Amino acid sequence: MSVATAQPGVAVRPAPMLQGYRFELLKLLSEWRLRILLLACWIAPGTFIAVVSQQSSLPADTVFGRWMNATGWSGALVVLAFSCSWALPLLTSLVAGDVFAVEDRLGTWRHLLVTVRSPRRIFLAKALASASVIMLLVVGLAVSGVVGGLASAGNRPLVGLDGHVLSGSEAAGRVLLAWLCVLAPTLAFAGVGLLGSVAMGRSPMGLLMPAVLAVLLAVAQLLPLPVVVRLALPSQGFIAWRGLFTAPAQTGPLVVGIIVALTWAAAATALAFLLFVRRDFTGQANDGSGRRLVVGGVLPLVALTAVSVLVVAIATPATGSGIERPKLERSLATAYAHLYKLQAQELNRPAVTEAQLRTSATCDKGGGRVTDEGPGNDWRCVVSWHLPGATAVGSASYQLDVTADGRYVADGDGPKEVNGLFQIRAPYGDAPNPLWQLDGTIDLLTTSWKD
Structure with a gap:
């Protein structure tokens, strides 16, 4: 060769x-x-x-x-x-x-x-x-x-x-x-x-x-x-x-x-x-x-x-797991307000804005046994809102599964007419009930929510 x-x-x-x-x-x-x-x-x-x-x-x-x-x-x-x-x-x-x-x-x-x-x-x-x-x-x-x-x-x-x-x-x-x-x-x-x-x-x-x-x-x-x-x-x-x-x-x-x-x-x-x-x-x-x-x-x-x-x-200002109760409450309240407005549109109800609803949320993790922070499927939250012209305050319960990466799934736990139905009838056909289950995510890098 x-x-x-x-x-x-x-x-x-x-x-x-x-x-x-x-x-x-x-x-x-x-x-x-x-x-x-x-x-x-x-x-x-x-x-x-x-x-x-x-x-x-x-x-x-x-x-x-x-x-x-x-x-x-x-x-x-x-x-x-x-x-x-x-x-x-x-x-x-x-x-x-x-x-x-x-x-x-x-x-x-x-x-x-x-x-x-x-x-x-x-x-x-x-x-x-x-x-x-x-x-x-x-x-x-x-x-x-x-x-x-x-x-x-x-x-x-x-x-x-x-x-x-x-x-x-x-x-x-x-x-x-x-x-x-x-x-x-x-x-x-x-x-x-x-x-x-x-x-x-x-x-x-x-x-x-x-x-x-x-x-x-x-x-x-x-x-x-x-x-x-x-x-x-x-x-x-x-x-x-x-x-x-x-x-x-x-x-x-x-x-x-x-x-x-x-x-x-x-x-x-x-x-x-x-x-x-x-x-x-x-x-x-x-x-x-x-x-x-x-x-x-x-x-x-x-x-x-x-x-x-x-x-x-x-x-960065990040500390701990990055999952804290104030973050979760504000995120859930914001998501609920947007989705309530969407649900009203799809059901042909009177139009309402997020500002009019004045939505808030109160969350607790594991009752009084644990600190209200960190991931887990034992988060329980109650969302409250106000309808224009009504004196009564509406409320809905959710069970939250929060993962370590900041994503959470809020599963509706009543009342039935708000978050108890899997599907609703939208103008374009059957659609998921926006308030039945909520997908959300929180920013792990923020230290607190600011108004």
Whole structure:
């Protein structure tokens, strides 16, 4: 076998960057597995929404799920919530988590190095190609969810997480912005995938790293962690987009989540790059090194999390769990006022404004046994309001399940004519009773509510 050698004094130039990127992109898109993923991302969400929106039983436990047959934008947001929980971490595993390991399995590193003649350009081409494919998958999920939702339930107004109603155009802008915001944590998981693929080689653990990290972070998000720790996790951006659907928008946790996620993305990618350029390609295929992964990847990311916790603690006024009784009472009262107005419109009752209702709420957690703060399903609240021209004060009871991330579901507990019916008859057909169950979210970063 003849080996091409460079003539003395002649510089050997690396292959052009654009050519290497195009080659890596075509290599990824030629894999049958990724073609199936692309097809699924562009078709499955819309099909799912079309089927579920026509059912009488809706995914009420998912944020915006109970409104899927009322507006198409709700279905698009259900797809977004599911993608943030499972789909996006899994997609980063299958793409970024395998982009380097595939060369070890096939034993093609020497051929690639001879062709490109620059480990740095190889890394950059592979990283950009995997990011491009991931973005294409994300766009498919978003487009399919929006098209499927609008085709199934139409461009009707969307009820936000504080009860206020967004017009179709407003909802479209918020949905687009929400998908743009979750790109940051998606890139963070993609960086972890690159790190695992470089460090573990042919070992399947590299492929599983983003998925395993997603499971660990999902478990952590369920725990009553201090808010500064919660906001310092790279998965915070997968949750904080909900704050876009309140008025005013809860931008604090969202901005922190995006900054933390982008920092993770940069750090994980940089660590993967350092491990890759230091690798000895003259030996056998890399079978992975747990020690190298821990020292070169896990420990630096743990240190980054610790620094993020410290920075968030210094830069924000957040303390404790971030869930306090005054916050919950004001949030519930605000949501109830908006939804009472919506219910009156749908039932053709006399128009009423939020200011006229003068809504207030009184909440208690676990009776007198515990402090009125923190997550739990033992919150009990009574909402009071005034109707114009009436001397009597109306009241309604709710049982609240408040999760550690600030989201709550208020389940109506009477009176029946207000919040006891699951559905009402709206002008466009059967619709969820706005006051039967309330979805809401509180800003974990605020220390108190101000009038």
